[in-house]
Amino acid sequence: MFLKTSFLPTNKVRYAIIDKNAPLQFIENLNKLDITAIFSTKLSNVMQNISTHPDMQIFHIGDNIIICEPSTFYYYNKILTPLGFSVICGSTELSCNYPYDIAYNVNRIGNFIMHKISHTEKKILDYCRQDNISILNTKQGYTKCATCVISENAAITADRGIAKILNSNGIDCLLIKEGMVMLENMNYGFLGGCCGLIDKNLLAFCGKIENHSNYIDIFNFCKKYSVNIISLYDGMLTDIGSIIPIIQA
Numbered sequence: 001m002f003l004k005t006s007f008l009p010t011n012k013v014r015y016a017i018i019d020k021n022a023p024l025q026f027i028e029n030l031n032k033l034d035i036t037a038i039f040s041t042k043l044s045n046v047m048q049n050i051s052t053h054p055d056m057q058i059f060h061i062g063d064n065i066i067i068c069e070p071s072t073f074y075y076y077n078k079i080l081t082p083l084g085f086s087v088i089c090g091s092t093e094l095s096c097n098y099p100y101d102i103a104y105n106v107n108r109i110g111n112f113i114m115h116k117i118s119h120t121e122k123k124i125l126d127y128c129r130q131d132n133i134s135i136l137n138t139k140q141g142y143t144k145c146a147t148c149v150i151s152e153n154a155a156i157t158a159d160r161g162i163a164k165i166l167n168s169n170g171i172d173c174l175l176i177k178e179g180m181v182m183l184e185n186m187n188y189g190f191l192g193g194c195c196g197l198i199d200k201n202l203l204a205f206c207g208k209i210e211n212h213s214n215y216i217d218i219f220n221f222c223k224k225y226s227v228n229i230i231s232l233y234d235g236m237l238t239d240i241g242s243i244i245p246i247i248q249a
Helices: 022-034 070-085 122-130 161-170 215-224
Strands: 013-018 036-039 056-060 063-067 086-087 107-109 111-116 134-137 146-151 154-157 172-175 194-201 202-203 228-233 244-248
Touching: 013 022, 036 202, 036 228, 056 122, 063 070, 063 122, 070 086, 070 244, 107 146, 107 215, 111 161, 122 134, 146 194, 154 161, 154 215, 161 244, 172 215, 194 244, 215 228
Parallel strands: 013 036, 063 086, 111 134, 154 172, 202 228
Antiparallel strands: 013 244, 056 063, 107 111, 146 154, 194 202
């Protein structure tokens, strides 16, 4: 069964798109939970450290619609079409320099999508307008990476601008400290980039969330929304371009 709303399963996740270079222990633990990992491909025209991040390559609109960066279309179409997805080739080709690498790094929470609208892939905006999904503009272009979706009305971020926009639109948002997430050749990565819901009430992390300085705040905030948290990798929290759930039981 497809997820009706991006990133928000209502049941146990069966398939999730993850970074092809994610830690082996993380992949093995996903398998132990009976979740099939669909691996990302590699983008040749963005920075090396995010070139295999799935949230840079695709956006799951919801149901069976997925929009992807043109150079990845053949790859995802071949893998996802047999699972029943309609894979749409986006019109925006990414390039290395920000903000020309962000077109597909869109966050959806409930009936909102958030992004730097001036650089959002047009087909994503068209589908959202067609489905009456409200569009929230942000200064932050890496919106999916920067936002950890907890429920249709709750999220966690270290970005003050995102937090302000979410709170002003009725979304409860926990603001945490920046850092404590590893991303190669960068000072730090994003919390949203190292996690994702793998069941309605279970948020999984690539890395030990218990070692985050805001762990107690994160734990209590998730508990407030009846969401448990689980670490699937014993190493440092690692930005792998999000766990993107696409099929559930």
